[in-house]
Amino acid sequence: MGRERVTGSPIYYSFTLLRSALYLCPMDIISASYIISSATYKECPPADKPEYAFIGRSNVGKSSLINMLTGQLNLAKTSATPGKTKLINHFEVISPLSSAKKEKASKVFKWNITDLPGYGYAATVSQKTRNNWGNMIESYIRKRENLVCLFVLIDSRHTPQAIDLEFINQLGEWQTPFVLVFTKTDKNKPGATIRNVELFISTLLETWEQIPPYFLTSSNKREGRKEILDYIGGLNGSFTKL
Numbered sequence: 001m002g003r004e005r006v007t008g009s010p011i012y013y014s015f016t017l018l019r020s021a022l023y024l025c026p027m028d029i030i031s032a033s034y035i036i037s038s039a040t041y042k043e044c045p046p047a048d049k050p051e052y053a054f055i056g057r058s059n060v061g062k063s064s065l066i067n068m069l070t071g072q073l074n075l076a077k078t079s080a081t082p083g084k085t086k087l088i089n090h091f092e093v094i095s096p097l098s099s100a101k102k103e104k105a106s107k108v109f110k111w112n113i114t115d116l117p118g119y120g121y122a123a124t125v126s127q128k129t130r131n132n133w134g135n136m137i138e139s140y141i142r143k144r145e146n147l148v149c150l151f152v153l154i155d156s157r158h159t160p161q162a163i164d165l166e167f168i169n170q171l172g173e174w175q176t177p178f179v180l181v182f183t184k185t186d187k188n189k190p191g192a193t194i195r196n197v198e199l200f201i202s203t204l205l206e207t208w209e210q211i212p213p214y215f216l217t218s219s220n221k222r223e224g225r226k227e228i229l230d231y232i233g234g235l236n237g238s239f240t241k242l
Helices: 016-020 062-070 127-143 162-174 190-204 225-236
Strands: 031-038 051-056 088-096 108-115 147-155 178-183 214-216
Touching: 051 062, 051 127, 051 178, 062 088, 062 108, 062 178, 062 225, 108 225, 127 147, 127 162, 147 162, 147 225, 162 178, 162 190, 178 190, 190 214, 214 225
Parallel strands: 051 108, 051 147, 147 178, 178 214
Antiparallel strands: 031 088, 088 108
16 A cells, blocks of 8 residues: 655655545444443453544534534533543444345444544643543554544634644654544634635645545534545445454
């Protein structure tokens, strides 16, 4: 699988598999349920199903996006207080194995969603706690064997933020598969949202030769739900049990 080089740095990463999933596989969700919260990656559930983790700066709309995708209002706990998510929260999702009506309803496919703590920590959080969270996140991202793709959430209301760009570059160094999800697209005028997204992409292209797939979403308007679920469906098709 070929690698894309990030100009002027040791960051290397391949988007080949992620781009192939853009040949979407229609998918929906039958049910989603909470499994467990883990303080370290070693406490995570067995790595026997494809897993998709969601991360972003605090208050980027992570829990709201997960709830929108799964169709459950209170699956992931939302809060107006930044830094509310402190553990690795795992959810099991059950989807139809096929979108064809002739398929029996009993044929299903199970996969996991993981809600990670934000990487832009609240100012009220101690430095020690921040370090613990950082170590927990890095260990999970780098060592979780069944992590198929990391969804990095970016607040579309703002111009490119250094902390988002630094985190993305770190993922490149770790060679972690990821895509971008621009959230809260309904909070700006459409023109402003598009300008911010285009500016973010052009900023990435200053150091990356290619950009990962990306999605525009609004949890309030349920925009981007079908596109992300179908994308995950495409990746599920390439998952091999470890």
